[in-house]
Amino acid sequence: MKNVLLVLTLLAMAPTTFSQSKNFLDVPYLETSARVDTLVTPDKIYLSITIQEKDSRGRKSVEEQENKMAQRLKALGIDIDKQLVIKDLSSNFKKYFLRGKEVLKSKQYSLLVYDGLTTGKVMAALEDLDIANTYLEKTEYSKMDELELELKKRAVKKAKQKAVALTDPLGQKVGPAIHIVDHSQPYYPRYNQPRMQTMAKMDMAEAEPLDIDFEKIRVETTVNIKFRLIE
Missing domain, CATH: 3.30.70.120 (Alpha-Beta Plaits)
Known part of the structure; x- marks a missing residue:
């Protein structure tokens, strides 16, 4: 009989516990997103x-x-x-x-x-x-990992600035972040397909290599953040 009562008690408590964990965002919050990008020369x-x-x-x-x-x-x-x-x-x-x-x-x-x-x-x-x-x-680009982390920091700061700009006219303050999603895609090296024909012969007497950089690599980061609002 005691075992039956214990099971019934646990079942009665389960919905309450689930509801509390499910509604952790049942507080005033503001959701913002930010994207930052940059161009780097491959090295x-x-x-x-x-x-x-x-x-x-x-x-x-x-x-x-x-x-x-x-x-x-x-x-x-x-x-x-x-x-x-x-x-x-x-x-x-x-x-x-x-x-x-x-x-x-x-x-x-x-x-x-x-x-x-x-x-x-x-x-x-x-x-x-x-x-x-x-x-x-x-x-x-040899320092891609460091660059991606730096862009993520800049994106988070930008999202916070947007949140402050949106709430300041309302007399509210931006609290701590309660949910962060990183939508960034990892960067992969650019691969080129081999040419089907060999390169044309150059006239070495007339042509000299120019000091021209390769096409720059675009790197971008996007974050989505929910900030708690404080009255």
Whole structure:
């Protein structure tokens, strides 16, 4: 009998407890939202470079082209130990009339540079070496995490300022935030598709790389906040 009474008591208390937790926002409040954004210049530019053996009598080996490329990159001040990595090593098999089967090797690299001017110099150097199978792989901003946090802070402050502006004429004060929703979308690096054709040969005597930045990256943050109102 005592057990039955205990169960009935708990069941009677349950709706009250649920109601109290459900109605935690049953207080005067003001809801505001704010969005902030900024533009940043990418400082990590990744170039995809593919070196292939030349399909001709006097063909150059991958290793020979690789060494020449390394020398030119070093001359441009690039640390190839840190900025150049091999992505893929493959062999293409082709059959030739009266020559049997040959193996044409190719190597794919990823080169990291930090500004537009260096990118232009690298592309021009590779063209000069007849390594034209190159394209912009992706761009990034190295301090993206810190920037996103800073934008979130600015968005929250902006939402608070809007709340104060809305309640001041009413003689009310903005209390603590009772509900915050971050609607921001995480930033992902920009990836580019490889070109279907190699780049056109440049006239090195007439063209010099320009010191032009890459297209800026837009980063934005949006927050929605409910502030308690104080009479």
